[in-house]
Amino acid sequence: MTAVAGLPGVGKTNWIRQQLTQQPTLYFSPATRIGIDQTRLAVEFPHVQVLADDQQTQLWQLASGVSAYIELGYHLDLAKIAPLLDTLNCHRVAIVSAGTQDADWDEWADEIIVSSLGATNATSLWVANTTGHVIDPDSLEVFWYELTQGAYGVVSRAKGIFELADGLSVYGDFVAGMQPKEFDELNLPRWLEGRPQRLSGIEVWGNQLDEAAIAQTFQDCCLSDVAIRHYQQQVKEMLAEEAMI
Structure with a gap:
């Protein structure tokens, strides 16, 4: 199971899309306000099971034997969600823009992917x-x-x-x-x-x-x-x- 985090606009969903194959896969993005990315992924990859917030407790059971990706929006407090990631034994991937130097990502992530997209500094x-x-x-x-x-x-x-x-x-x-x-x-x-x-x-x-x-x-x-x-x-x-x- 892989948890993916990064600043807005850096390409988190796009990176996940690139990892998807024809094998059964789960996708979960907690506390999403609308679900634009979930809807697009579900349409583009019908074999991907997109989980809703109320299915979070079933994540471990549903992910048994299949690939699973958890996309963490920038609005989430990564420290607060860490216990869930630890329970699920997630591989943590941080997507960062080129030239970014942030010790917080180095500390949080198991793997850092450098994106060609520039992260936004929007407030x-x-x-x-x-x-x-x-x-x-x-x-x-x-x-x-x-x-x-x-x-x-x-x-x-x-x-x-x-x-x-x-x-x-x-x-x-x-x-x-x-x-x-x-x-x-x-x-x-x-x-x-x-x-x-x-x-x-x-x-x-x-x-x-x-x-x-x-x-x-x-x-x-x-x-x-x-x-x-x-x-x-x-x-x-x-x-x-x-x-x-």
Whole structure:
């Protein structure tokens, strides 16, 4: 069993993704506020069993005979969670950015992995569960550009899962100083019946964030029930026509 820790934006989840094989695997990230990483991993790697917080007591039993990864968010107190890691006999991995010198990581970790990503020095974390909200792609592009380019404060790291008007679900990922990425479509069926009842949300690390403005701007971009029904009906008709060709 491997416990992975590091600063925000340094690539903890990405490192875990690189370790995953087709073998049965457990993934657990305690006290996660939304579950963006859990949702993405579950979609991308269906053979990975993602555990919820209320399954923590079953971790040792469920992990018997399989690979298991515990991702520790930076908001957690590693000293307080140490007894759990000791009980589980975890191999401790710290992901650090190049040039980082921190005696605390040297003391905590059994293994240190140097990442090509730079850790954020953000002081604020803004999180929003947006499940049930639907946005059109053009509005999402504008919102994401404004968010990541400093319209609402200095953003070091942002990620989110968004439900689009055409029923698709996409993942957005931003790290300051890195080449901007396109949104990735998640391998999920189109949601074409009312407001989606699967997880979507946003997580933003930064400094001097105008949280109220971020929330209001996103809300302004979201579609009404009438608009959602209109778009969904259009997509249904389009798919029906394509099926007849």
